[in-house]
Amino acid sequence: MGAVARRYCQRDADADDVLVAGFFRVFDKIDTFSNQGSFEGWVRRIVVNEALMLLRKKHALRQASELTEVDPALYAIPAVAAERLAEQDILRLLDGMPTGYRTIFNLYVIEGYKHREIAEMLDISINTSKSQLILAKKRLRELLEKMGYPAR
Amino acid sequence: MPKQDSFDRQFRRTARAMRRRPAPRQWDRIEQRLDQHRRSGVYGLRPWMVAAVVVLLAGFAALTHFSPPRHASVLAQRPESVEDLSPTGDTFLRIPDYTPVDEGRADGELISRFEPRGRLTAAPKYRL
Numbered sequence: 001m002g003a004v005a006r007r008y009c010q011r012d013a014d015a016d017d018v019l020v021a022g023f024f025r026v027f028d029k030i031d032t033f034s035n036q037g038s039f040e041g042w043v044r045r046i047v048v049n050e051a052l053m054l055l056r057k058k059h060a061l062r063q064a065s066e067l068t069e070v071d072p073a074l075y076a077i078p079a080v081a082a083e084r085l086a087e088q089d090i091l092r093l094l095d096g097m098p099t100g101y102r103t104i105f106n107l108y109v110i111e112g113y114k115h116r117e118i119a120e121m122l123d124i125s126i127n128t129s130k131s132q133l134i135l136a137k138k139r140l141r142e143l144l145e146k147m148g149y150p151a152r
Numbered sequence: 153m154p155k156q157d158s159f160d161r162q163f164r165r166t167a168r169a170m171r172r173r174p175a176p177r178q179w180d181r182i183e184q185r186l187d188q189h190r191r192s193g194v195y196g197l198r199p200w201m202v203a204a205v206v207v208l209l210a211g212f213a214a215l216t217h218f219s220p221p222r223h224a225s226v227l228a229q230r231p232e233s234v235e236d237l238s239p240t241g242d243t244f245l246r247i248p249d250y251t252p253v254d255e256g257r258a259d260g261e262l263i264s265r266f267e268p269r270g271r272l273t274a275a276p277k278y279r280l
Contacts, residue, residue, distance in 0.1 A: 002173060028189065110167045
């Protein structure tokens with residue numbers, strides 16, 4: 001869960017705060033956990049929520065632009081780039097993105113939320129969520145190229 | 153789960169495999185926070201509860217202090233003094249004694265003590 005918190009927060013201290021707040025909530029609300037889903041998934045959701053709360057508190061999710069008529073295929077990244085991707089480079093890539101891009105990339109690509117769910121969680125429109133993901137991938141491709149990965 | 157391309161899938165797999173062990177200090181912080189939480193909940197009293205009670209008491213005090221008295225109407229008040237109604241003697245005006253009106257004459261003509269005879273006429277609808 002430390003890595004989950006760190007993926008959302010650029011600073012280690014913020015990630016630690018998220019982890020502490022998340023585990024405090026886990027222990028406090030453990031009696032509300034129903035055995036229907038996995039325990040790890042439940043804890044992960046709590047940690048992600050705490051991370052989003054921290055970002056909201058810091059007003060890091062305020063500015064979000066919306067794109068019109070952009071072909072996502074233009075920013076597609078070949079899978080071979082990810083196959084060779086080292087773990088430490090993942091954090092470097094995520095840290096290289098603005099908070100809005102990184103948050104939506106995390107929620108969509110890594111956590112597996114849908115754009116509708118992300119829009120509800122972040123109180124933005126579905127189009128904004130889609131736009132931010134496209135922009136995140138565009139930035140990711142640029143960063144991968146800089147780091148010497150085959151990004152085109 | 154949204155439809156992901158192969159890059160996304162691979163990125164997700166690698167990112168989810170990442171591990172970051174928290175420092176022991178973080179566990180101490182969690183423990184400390186849980187202890188504080190437990191202590192604050194011993195009597196079931198939370199700061200917001202105390203604040204709510206203070207606000208309620210202040211509101212009640214303000215209401216009782218600034219509201220007008222319940223029997224503000226003049227009629228509802230107790231008399232502060234009783235007026236003396238006994239006659240003073242000299243300025244007493246006596247009402248004249250009642251004297252009945254004369255029943256009139258036998259032919260039914262009305263006689264008034266104050267009006268001249270010519271002005272006393274029956275209303276048109278009662279005239280024969």
